[in-house]
Amino acid sequence: MNFLRRLKPSSREGSLALILIVAVGGTGLINPRFLTGDGTRDLFTSTSVVALLAIGIAPIVIMRHIDLSISSTVGLTAWVVADMCAKNPDFTWVQCFVVGPIIGIAVGIVNGLLVAGLRLPSLVVTLGTLYIVRGFVYVVSNSVDYNAQEMPPSLLDLGQKVFFGLLPFTFLLVIIAMLLMGFFMKYTKSGRDAYAIGSNPPAADLVGIKVFRRTFLAFVFSGFMAGLAGVFYLMRFAQVDSTAFYGQELAVVAAVVIGGVTIMGGSGTVVGAVIGALLVQTIQGGLAALGVDAFWKAAVNGLLLIVAIYADRVLAVRSEKSLLAQRIRERV
Amino acid sequence: MANKGELLLEMNKVAKRFGGAVALKGTDLKIRAGEIHALLGENGAGKSTMLKILAGVHVNDGGTIKLGSKDFVTGSPQESINQGIAVIYQEPSLFLDLSLAENVFIGRQPKKGAVIDWKFAQSEAARLFKELGVELDPKRQARGLSIADQQVVEIAKALSMNANIILMDEPTAALSASEVDRLMTVMKSLKAANKAVIFVSHRLDEVFAISDYITVMRDGATVSENPVGDTNLQKVIKDMVGRELTELFPKTEHKIGGVVLEVNDLTNPAYFRNVSFNVKKGEIVALAGLVGSGRSEIARAIFGIDKYESGTVKVNGEVLPAGSPVIAMERKIALVPEDRRQQGLFMVAGVDRNISMESFSALTDRGLINFKKERSLTETWKEKLSIKFANQSDPVDRLSGGNQQKTVLAKWLATDPDLLIVDEPTRGIDVATKAEVHRLVDKAAGEGKAVLMISSELPEVLGMADRVIVMREGKQVAELSRAEATQEKIIAAATTGKKSA
Numbered sequence: 083m084n085f086l087r088r089l090k091p092s093s094r095e096g097s098l099a100l101i102l103i104v105a106v107g108g109t110g111l112i113n114p115r116f117l118t119g120d121g122t123r124d125l126f127t128s129t130s131v132v133a134l135l136a137i138g139i140a141p142i143v144i145m146r147h148i149d150l151s152i153s154s155t156v157g158l159t160a161w162v163v164a165d166m167c168a169k170n171p172d173f174t175w176v177q178c179f180v181v182g183p184i185i186g187i188a189v190g191i192v193n194g195l196l197v198a199g200l201r202l203p204s205l206v207v208t209l210g211t212l213y214i215v216r217g218f219v220y221v222v223s224n225s226v227d228y229n230a231q232e233m234p235p236s237l238l239d240l241g242q243k244v245f246f247g248l249l250p251f252t253f254l255l256v257i258i259a260m261l262l263m264g265f266f267m268k269y270t271k272s273g274r275d276a277y278a279i280g281s282n283p284p285a286a287d288l289v290g291i292k293v294f295r296r297t298f299l300a301f302v303f304s305g306f307m308a309g310l311a312g313v314f315y316l317m318r319f320a321q322v323d324s325t326a327f328y329g330q331e332l333a334v335v336a337a338v339v340i341g342g343v344t345i346m347g348g349s350g351t352v353v354g355a356v357i358g359a360l361l362v363q364t365i366q367g368g369l370a371a372l373g374v375d376a377f378w379k380a381a382v383n384g385l386l387l388i389v390a391i392y393a394d395r396v397l398a399v400r401s402e403k404s405l406l407a408q409r410i411r412e413r414v
Numbered sequence: 415m416a417n418k419g420e421l422l423l424e425m426n427k428v429a430k431r432f433g434g435a436v437a438l439k440g441t442d443l444k445i446r447a448g449e450i451h452a453l454l455g456e457n458g459a460g461k462s463t464m465l466k467i468l469a470g471v472h473v474n475d476g477g478t479i480k481l482g483s484k485d486f487v488t489g490s491p492q493e494s495i496n497q498g499i500a501v502i503y504q505e506p507s508l509f510l511d512l513s514l515a516e517n518v519f520i521g522r523q524p525k526k527g528a529v530i531d532w533k534f535a536q537s538e539a540a541r542l543f544k545e546l547g548v549e550l551d552p553k554r555q556a557r558g559l560s561i562a563d564q565q566v567v568e569i570a571k572a573l574s575m576n577a578n579i580i581l582m583d584e585p586t587a588a589l590s591a592s593e594v595d596r597l598m599t600v601m602k603s604l605k606a607a608n609k610a611v612i613f614v615s616h617r618l619d620e621v622f623a624i625s626d627y628i629t630v631m632r633d634g635a636t637v638s639e640n641p642v643g644d645t646n647l648q649k650v651i652k653d654m655v656g657r658e659l660t661e662l663f664p665k666t667e668h669k670i671g672g673v674v675l676e677v678n679d680l681t682n683p684a685y686f687r688n689v690s691f692n693v694k695k696g697e698i699v700a701l702a703g704l705v706g707s708g709r710s711e712i713a714r715a716i717f718g719i720d721k722y723e724s725g726t727v728k729v730n731g732e733v734l735p736a737g738s739p740v741i742a743m744e745r746k747i748a749l750v751p752e753d754r755r756q757q758g759l760f761m762v763a764g765v766d767r768n769i770s771m772e773s774f775s776a777l778t779d780r781g782l783i784n785f786k787k788e789r790s791l792t793e794t795w796k797e798k799l800s801i802k803f804a805n806q807s808d809p810v811d812r813l814s815g816g817n818q819q820k821t822v823l824a825k826w827l828a829t830d831p832d833l834l835i836v837d838e839p840t841r842g843i844d845v846a847t848k849a850e851v852h853r854l855v856d857k858a859a860g861e862g863k864a865v866l867m868i869s870s871e872l873p874e875v876l877g878m879a880d881r882v883i884v885m886r887e888g889k890q891v892a893e894l895s896r897a898e899a900t901q902e903k904i905i906a907a908a909t910t911g912k913k914s915a
Contacts (some may be wrong), residue, residue, distance in 0.1 A: 348511035
């Protein structure tokens with residue numbers, strides 16, 4: 083019993099990691115391939131795009147905002163980068179990694195100005211830009227699709243690159259981004275301000291936090307990450323049409339929330355968001371291994387989301403009760 | 415560091431208007447180092463506007479403000495902080511998800527190189543808490559802290575930014591007597607450190623107990639400014655109200671009838687144990703005691719918001735089932751909760767909607783709301799309680815605190831209850847409105863309603879109640895008749911549990 087107690091993780095991320103290990107192990111029982119290097123590599127590859135986006139929107143959700151336009155931004159950058167490469171055969175991965183994020187930043191600037199500048203609700207603003215950006219993709223793409231032969235081989239090679247037989251290049255970038263952002267959110271003033279803004283928005287104004295600047299930059303960062311994710315999308319699928327990544331924004335929000343970032347803002351971490359993305363992907367993989375059909379996969383995803391917020395609620399109620407008990411004890 | 419008596423802040427003919435409404439017209443204020451300065455006035459007199467100008471939230475459009483020899487730079491909260499002004503708002507504006515150390519240093523986190531130095535922040539916060547005499551754990555989350563402790567964190571924040579002018583907006587409104595004492599000790603130590611403390615309060619006994627200067631505002635202008643020795647309670651009230659206030663506690667004698675509420679052995683171990691009392695027709699019974707002694711929780715249990723473990727509640731002789739406010743309302747109980755903004759009103763809804771909220775069944779025709787009836791109901795209560803608002807559909811958010819409180823009262827009186835429970839009925843409202851609320855409560859008793867009143871203000875308890883039940887740490891420690899009850903006896907029972915001092 084004592085041993086078990088010692089195992090009990092103290093932080094939210096710890097418990098999530100534990101659940102992830104259990105999920106991976108469980109899936110491995112059904113399909114042993116899941117536990118091999120190949121299986122791990124597949125998990126990482128298929129999670130890269132969502133995990134990158136999760137890192138991008140985690141600060142926004144922590145600020146009690148949301149960015150729904152990310153999936154359209156992924157679609158736009160993926161298509162534009164592919165189009166540019168098709169027209170300039172001498173382009174390599176370098177140009178892709180420059181152009182993609184620039185497009186994302188442009189969308190982020192628009193979102194940021196509307197949300198932070200005009201103080202419009204981010205849910206509505208980014209729902210609007212979700213449609214506008216997707217509409218723009220339909221118009222510019224003019225139903226043209228691109229396949230592997232139009233893309234720079236250097237980009238596709240990079241997409242195939244794997245370290246130590248299990249860590250794909252894209253997921254290595256995810257880990258680097260996660261560590262940098264995790265550090266940024268915990269140890270810099272800007273990062274802490276994000277938590278304060280989400281925890282108590284009116285008070286954030288009163289203590290002199292630069293709410294406009296922080297909120298604006300969070301949306302620009304999310305745009306940047308969505309742009310990068312668009313390039314990742316090309317590296318993974320090596321093809322793109324105007325519906326690329328359509329409707330995936332809520333999957334990212336779900337991953338972030340499952341990862342312990344409170345939708346009401348103020349708490350959660352980037353590391354949690356990435357673990358959330360891995361967890362969703364693992365369970366999806368597990369269901370596929372079980373031969374469960376696609377409809378049920380979506381339903382299970384939804385169930386997972388509800389279980390996650392229920393767990394949050396239980397924890398919140400429990401900590402509130404213990405705080406109250408502590409107060410009563412202190413008083414007596 | 416300023417020298418004692420040095421002029422730190424001088425406001426001259428400061429004016430501010432919001433659209434057509436004049437909030438301030440010529441406010442003067444002089445604050446010196448090492449002084450506790452009380453700012454008094456009725457709700458709507460302009461105190462909050464003035465504090466917000468100094469806080470950098472609003473910009474004055476007339477008059478001059480000087481900080482020492484320099485001009486005050488208005489514009490943003492950050493500017494005010496930089497100029498050494500710290501504001502502690504009525505509702506503490508802490509970040510509940512963050513640690514206490516982080517709350518103290520928010521916006522100004524100490525850094526080591528490019529990153530935040532958490533170790534230093536924590537040890538520094540611990541030092542400040544110790545200096546304030548309240549040893550809170552700096553690593554603890556702010557969520558779950560009592561209002562008094564939240565204020566301590568706010569004061570630590572003010573100290574950490576080296577503010578020399580500290581503004582407090584009704585800091586004692588939600589505090590118990592012992593917490594008020596603690597806060598006063600802190601205020602005195604700020605004064606000893608030659609800081610200037612400006613505080614707004616409606617509790618005049620405290621004002622006279624601690625302040626050096628009293629400035630009274632009325633209708634957006636300063637009407638008097640005196641050292642505390644040169645003025646007295648009557649003068650201050652007259653300056654605030656603009657006329658002599660006839661009576662703060664207009665208690666009249668009523669015929670006391672049969673038992674309406676009977677509580678027997680009520681127990682909820684977390685909050686209260688073995689509580690038994692009754693309230694009769696036409697009687698006002700006060701539940702006195704410190705904040706946190708379980709008074710509000712008893713009211714919530716009677717009304718069915720919270721469950722209880724054992725005991726019974728009888729209304730008009732019949733047992734009232736636990737845990738259902740709907741049944742409690744059917745049995746003609748009304749509860750005016752302590753926190754009107756959070757629990758008593760729908761802040762963005764109109765006055766009419768708020769007043770009619772609990773009386774829908776009386777307002778409906780064949781299942782649909784008859785808006786004509788709603789309008790006339792609102793009009794009736796507007797006149798009965800003299801609630802001031804421009805349009806019936808004005809959101810209650812826009813009314814002053816006193817008018818908001820009257821709106822909650824109207825809502826519940828409109829249900830014509832047999833038992834009226836009022837929890838801190840005059841918290842945060844001005845003297846004149848207080849007197850009016852007292853008159854209304856007395857009138858309700860006169861109409862034969864049983865009234866259970868929870869109050870932390872002893873003058874109110876002594877002035878209004880026919881009987882006083884004193885609670886201490888969840889236990890009923892004394893029951894005093896109107897003739898027996900004195901301030902000393904209640905305090906003694908509430909703090910030591912013994913019946914006599």
